[in-house]
Amino acid sequence: MEDLQGVLSQRGLTVSTLPDKGRCLFSIRDFSPGEVILNEEPFVSVASRASVDSRCEWCFSTSNLKRCSACQVVLYCGSTCQKSDWKLHRLECGVLSKVDKDRLKSLTPSIRLMVKLYLRRKLQNEKIIPTTATDNYNLVEALVSRILIYVSLWGSLRDISEIDEKQLVLYAQMANLVNLILELPGIGIKEIAENFSKLACNAHTICDSELRPLGTGLYPVISIINHSCLPNAVLVFKGRLAVVRAVQHIPKGTEVSISYIETAGSTMTRQKALKEQYFFSCSCPRCAKLGQCDDIQESAILEGYRCKGAECSGFLIRDSGDKGFICQHCGLVRGKDEIKKIASEAKTIVQRLTSKFDALRLEHAPRSENCHPDALATLASKVEVSRVPTKIEILKRSVPCSVAEIFPEEEIEDWRTSISNELKSASAAITLSNLKHFTIYQGVLYYRGSGGLLARCIGEEEAKVKIQEVHERSCGTGDASLYR
Numbered sequence: 053m054e055d056l057q058g059v060l061s062q063r064g065l066t067v068s069t070l071p072d073k074g075r076c077l078f079s080i081r082d083f084s085p086g087e088v089i090l091n092e093e094p095f096v097s098v099a100s101r102a103s104v105d106s107r108c109e110w111c112f113s114t115s116n117l118k119r120c121s122a123c124q125v126v127l128y129c130g131s132t133c134q135k136s137d138w139k140l141h142r143l144e145c146g147v148l149s150k151v152d153k154d155r156l157k158s159l160t161p162s163i164r165l166m167v168k169l170y171l172r173r174k175l176q177n178e179k180i181i182p183t184t185a186t187d188n189y190n191l192v193e194a195l196v197s198r199i200l201i202y203v204s205l206w207g208s209l210r211d212i213s214e215i216d217e218k219q220l221v222l223y224a225q226m227a228n229l230v231n232l233i234l235e236l237p238g239i240g241i242k243e244i245a246e247n248f249s250k251l252a253c254n255a256h257t258i259c260d261s262e263l264r265p266l267g268t269g270l271y272p273v274i275s276i277i278n279h280s281c282l283p284n285a286v287l288v289f290k291g292r293l294a295v296v297r298a299v300q301h302i303p304k305g306t307e308v309s310i311s312y313i314e315t316a317g318s319t320m321t322r323q324k325a326l327k328e329q330y331f332f333s334c335s336c337p338r339c340a341k342l343g344q345c346d347d348i349q350e351s352a353i354l355e356g357y358r359c360k361g362a363e364c365s366g367f368l369i370r371d372s373g374d375k376g377f378i379c380q381h382c383g384l385v386r387g388k389d390e391i392k393k394i395a396s397e398a399k400t401i402v403q404r405l406t407s408k409f410d411a412l413r414l415e416h417a418p419r420s421e422n423c424h425p426d427a428l429a430t431l432a433s434k435v436e437v438s439r440v441p442t443k444i445e446i447l448k449r450s451v452p453c454s455v456a457e458i459f460p461e462e463e464i465e466d467w468r469t470s471i472s473n474e475l476k477s478a479s480a481a482i483t484l485s486n487l488k489h490f491t492i493y494q495g496v497l498y499y500r501g502s503g504g505l506l507a508r509c510i511g512e513e514e515a516k517v518k519i520q521e522v523h524e525r526s527c528g529t530g531d532a533s534l535y536r
């Protein structure tokens with residue numbers, strides 16, 4: 053741990069412990085918006101199920117792939133990646149080659165990740181690959197796990213109502229399989245099962261720049277970073293390299309936080325997700341507003357359904373008492389079944405629109421002014437009732453510029469004005485290398501960069517150059533304009 057503190061302090065960071073959170077990463081100097089706080093190669097990584105037959109095991113590239121002739125499981129895009137992975141894959145390959153074909157098909161990425169974890173530990177123990185302050189199994193041992201509670205109660209499972217017994221049984225079965233495959237002496241099922249619970253709380257989904265999942269990686273240093281629904285940093289990936297960037301000014305002495313979950317969800321939805329997967333109740337400033345007026349307003353926009361009451365412009369949001377859905381303006385109550393029907397109608401509409409937008413996107417260059425959340429909300433109001441998709445869903449669609457075909461010019465002009473006003477008050481930053489895809493605005497990840505935010509981060513002239521680059525890369529048109 054001291055070695056780790058030494059390395060971290062050179063980067064302006066330190067690890068502390070808080071009673072309600074466990075380990076936390078703190079800044080010991082100021083970080084600017086957009087600055088890289090930390091980057092880390094995974095201790096182990098594995099391609100996702102969808103990627104395993106279509107991407108390089110090392111860098112996740114999709115070109116020139118060749119299958120390992122011995123195990124017939126992993127693919128590499130060339131000798132560089134194959135060599136980088138060779139020491140570990142040599143062992144994994146030997147292990148996989150012994151597994152019978154039917155069982156091989158049932159090897160999930162989590163099982164393979166666990167197998168690789170133990171094989172890499174073996175390689176480091178035998179000094180075949182080096183150990184460093186930021187790359188060693190002690191850091192994996194220090195990760196939080198939930199299974200200790202389970203292990204101490206292992207014998208009396210049936211008596212424990214709070215604990216998800218199904219999950220525990222699943223971990224035990226998976227651990228058994230890993231043990232059978234590995235055939236390594238001295239590893240117990242309980243230890244492997246505990247490591248599965250560590251993966252659940254600590255492993256990260258490796259995504260490409262469009263947030264498509266490529267694989268899973270264990271990054272033990274980045275795993276020290278706690279969650280906030282209003283994070284001051286964001287985790288992005290360059291291939292398998294995980295990069296944590298500041299999304300706002302982080303003063304010295306501040307806890308660095310990222311979001312573990314989709315931030316464009318209501319407080320209730322976020323709390324539920326954090327409790328289920330990470331076993332804690334978030335008390336960030338956004339969660340602390342639960343039930344307050346602006347929290348209700350935000351939930352309405354993120355997850356509400358348009359109220360169909362006469363003249364009412366409110367949104368129906370889920371009632372905490374589970375009655376159904378209540379309009380936050382007029383108090384109208386609608387039953388769950390009715391909303392279910394509305395949701396399914398809305399889904400059909402959104403699917404139709406998505407395919408229209410996708411078709412248009414192919415014809416027209418996407419432009420960020422059309423990515424405003426109001427675009428789809430307005431569209432939704434035209435079809436009277438529709439779930440308002442989350443900002444991220446809207447922005448994923450990056451409504452194309454030919455949206456003018458659907459909306460009158462004055463409406464589009466209104467969005468332009470409201471977007472520039474919004475950006476003026478945004479507390480935001482951008483991950484420069486992924487400008488095309490990532491913009492963080494008040495904790496929400498937006499697709500496609502926005503000039504105004506960038507200009508505040510890196511200065512107007514440099515921003516123009518960057519925007520021009522991005523436009524050229526993404527669509528070949530564009531005039532490097534800033535929204536201010």
Ligand SMILES: C[S@@+](CC[C@H](N)C(=O)[O-])C[C@H]1O[C@@H](n2cnc3c(N)ncnc32)[C@H](O)[C@@H]1O
Pocket residue numbers: 072073074075076194195196253254275276277278279280329330331332333334335336
């Ligand atoms: C990836 S780990 C983060 C580092 C962890 N604090 C540690 O001691 O290793 C995730 C776990 O940290 C804790 N955690 C993360 N963010 C938290 C927060 N905002 N409040 C309370 N606990 C949190 C939860 O126990 C969660 O399962």
